[in-house]
Amino acid sequence: MADDSRLLMLIDREPAQSRLITAVALREGWRTLVVRDAEAALTALKSAEGKAVTAIILDQAAIGDQACSLIGALKDKRPDAPVLMLTGSASPLLAVEAMRAGANDYLIKPVAPERLMQSLRAATQVEAPRKELQPLAEKMQGTLDFDSMIGTSPPFRSALAQAAKTARGNGSVLIEGESGTGKEMLLRAMHGASARAKAPLRIVNIGSASASAIESLLFGHEPDAFPGAFDRQVGAIQHADGGTVVLDDIDRLEPATQEALATMIESGIVRPVGASHGFRVDVRFMATSNLPLADMVSEGHFRRDLFEAMSGTRIELPPLRERAGDIPALTRHFLARIGEQPGLRHLSISDSALSLLAAFDWPGNVRQLQAVLFRAAVFCDAQTLTPESFPDLHAILGDREDGAGAPSQDGMGVMLYQPDGNLRPLEEIEADVIRLAIGHYRGRMTEVARRLGIGRSTLYRKLSDLGIDNAA
Numbered sequence: 307m308a309d310d311s312r313l314l315m316l317i318d319r320e321p322a323q324s325r326l327i328t329a330v331a332l333r334e335g336w337r338t339l340v341v342r343d344a345e346a347a348l349t350a351l352k353s354a355e356g357k358a359v360t361a362i363i364l365d366q367a368a369i370g371d372q373a374c375s376l377i378g379a380l381k382d383k384r385p386d387a388p389v390l391m392l393t394g395s396a397s398p399l400l401a402v403e404a405m406r407a408g409a410n411d412y413l414i415k416p417v418a419p420e421r422l423m424q425s426l427r428a429a430t431q432v433e434a435p436r437k438e439l440q441p442l443a444e445k446m447q448g449t450l451d452f453d454s455m456i457g458t459s460p461p462f463r464s465a466l467a468q469a470a471k472t473a474r475g476n477g478s479v480l481i482e483g484e485s486g487t488g489k490e491m492l493l494r495a496m497h498g499a500s501a502r503a504k505a506p507l508r509i510v511n512i513g514s515a516s517a518s519a520i521e522s523l524l525f526g527h528e529p530d531a532f533p534g535a536f537d538r539q540v541g542a543i544q545h546a547d548g549g550t551v552v553l554d555d556i557d558r559l560e561p562a563t564q565e566a567l568a569t570m571i572e573s574g575i576v577r578p579v580g581a582s583h584g585f586r587v588d589v590r591f592m593a594t595s596n597l598p599l600a601d602m603v604s605e606g607h608f609r610r611d612l613f614e615a616m617s618g619t620r621i622e623l624p625p626l627r628e629r630a631g632d633i634p635a636l637t638r639h640f641l642a643r644i645g646e647q648p649g650l651r652h653l654s655i656s657d658s659a660l661s662l663l664a665a666f667d668w669p670g671n672v673r674q675l676q677a678v679l680f681r682a683a684v685f686c687d688a689q690t691l692t693p694e695s696f697p698d699l700h701a702i703l704g705d706r707e708d709g710a711g712a713p714s715q716d717g718m719g720v721m722l723y724q725p726d727g728n729l730r731p732l733e734e735i736e737a738d739v740i741r742l743a744i745g746h747y748r749g750r751m752t753e754v755a756r757r758l759g760i761g762r763s764t765l766y767r768k769l770s771d772l773g774i775d776n777a778a
C-alpha cells in the first residue's frame with residue numbers, strides 16, 4: 307500500500323527497470339513518479355505533485371555526462387530530498403563527483419532490488435549515519451587475503467585464526483555476524499587460501515531474489531521448467547564444480563529450498579529444476595548468516611540437517627562495537643585507501659575525532675565506518691579530519707562528549723602505565739574499565755554488567771567502592 311507522504315521521483319529511460327523499481331518501492335510504501343530526462347525532472351519538481359517528492363533515484367544512463375550537474379540542480383531545488391545515483395560505471399572519480407554534487411549514494415548496476423531499497427531506506431532515515439549501510443567506499447576494491455583484514459582485538463583475531471586454520475581443508479564453513487562485520491571478506495580470503503583457490507568461487511545472495519529464482523540460480527533449470535524459462539540455465543553449484551559456492555545470507559533460505567539443498571548436499575548430485583537426471587559435483591560450501599543459525603534451528607525456522615551440513619567450521623565475527631579498540635587501525639587503513647582514490651587526498655585524523663568514532667556503536671559495523679570516513683573525506687577541505695568532519699555523529703554523541711560517550715584516556719582504551727613507566731594500581735584500572743563500559747553501552751547498566759561478566763549487584767557495589775558516579 308502506498309503511503310501518501312512518500313513520493314519517489316525516478317529519472318529513468320529503461321521501462322523494465324522503471325517497472326521493477328516502481329514495484330519494489332511500492333512494497334515499502336513508496337509511490338513513484340517516473341520521468342525520462344533532466345528537463346522533465348526539473349519541470350516535474352515545480353508541479354503540484356512534484357512538490358511532494360521526498361526522494362530521487364537517478365539513472366545516469368538517462369542523463370549521460372550531465373548527471374552530476376543535474377544532481378546539483380535537483381539539490382538546489384529540493385535540498386531535503388536524498389538523491390541516489392544508479393550507474394553502469396564503477397569509476398571512483400564519478401562517485402566522488404556525484405557525492406560532491408549532493409548524491410547520498412551511488413549504486414553500480416545491476417543492483418539487487420534489496421540493495422536499492424536498503425540504500426533508499428538509509429538515505430531517508432532521520433539518523434542517517436546509524437543506518438548508512440551502502441557506502442561508496444565499498445566499491446574500492448582491495449586485495450582479499452587474511453593480511454588485509456584489519457584488527458587485533460582478541461575475538462576478531464581468534465575468528466581469523468580459526469579461519470586460517472581451516473581454510474585449506476574441504477569442509478563446509480559457516481560465518482555468522484552482523485551485517486558489515488566482514489563475513490564476505492573473510493570467506494573470500496578463505497577461498498583464496500584454500501586448495502581450490504584457482505577454481506571458481508560463486509557467491510549466491512539468498513536475500514536478493516524470490517525462492518524460485520534462488521532454486522534456479524543454485525541448481526539451474528531446463529527450458530520450460532516454469533513459465534518464462536526459455537533457455538537452459540546452468541546453476542551456480544554446477545558452475546563452481548571443483549571450487550566453492552557461498553550461500554550469502556543463508557538464514558533467508560525458504561524451507562523448500564532448504565530441503566532441496568540438504569538433499570543435494572547429501573547425495574552430491576545437483577539436479578536442475580525441471581530435469582529428470584542430475585550431475586555429480588565436487589563443491590565446497592561456505593555460508594554467511596546475519597542471525598545465529600543454531601537459534602533458528604531450535605526455533606524450527608531452519609533445518610537441522612542443513613545446518614549440520616553447513617557448519618563443519620563455525621566462525622563468529624564480532625560486531626565493531628565489541629572491538630572498539632580496532633577503530634583507530636581500521637580508520638587509518640581506510641583513510642590510506644580513500645587517499646588513493648582519484649579526486650581524493652591522503653588525510654590524517656585528530657585524536658578527538660578518533661575518540662568520537664570510538665564512542666559510536668556502529669550498528670552497520672565496519673561497512674558503516676568505511677562509509678562515514680569516505681563521506682567525511684569527500685567533504686574535507688583541510689588535511690586533517692576533526693570531530694567537525696563528522697557532523698551527524700557529533701549530533702548523536704555530542705551531548706555525551708564530555709563524559710559517557712568518550713572513552714577515557716585518549717579515547718582508545720585504558721592506560722595500564724603511569725607516566726613514570728610503572729603499572730597503575732589495579733583499582734584505578736578497574737574503575738577506568740567500568741567507566742569505559744558505561745560510556746560504551748550508554749549507561750545501560752544491565753548490558754554493562756553482562757559485558758563485564760559480572761552481576762548487576764556486583765557492578766553497583768563496585769561503583770560505590772571505587773567511588774564512580776554512575777553517570778560517568
Ligand SMILES: Nc1ncnc2c1ncn2[C@@H]1O[C@H](COP(=O)(O)OP(=O)(O)OP(=O)(O)O)[C@@H](O)[C@H]1O
Pocket residue numbers: 443444454455456457483484485486487488489490491492594596672673676
Ligand atoms: N577487518 C576488516 N578490515 C578491513 N576491511 C573490512 C574489515 N571487515 C570488513 N571490511 C570491509 O567492510 C565492508 C563490509 O564487509 P563484508 O561485505 O565482508 O561484510 P558482511 O559481514 O559480509 O556484510 P553483509 O552481511 O551485509 O553482506 C567491505 O568493504 C569490507 O572490505
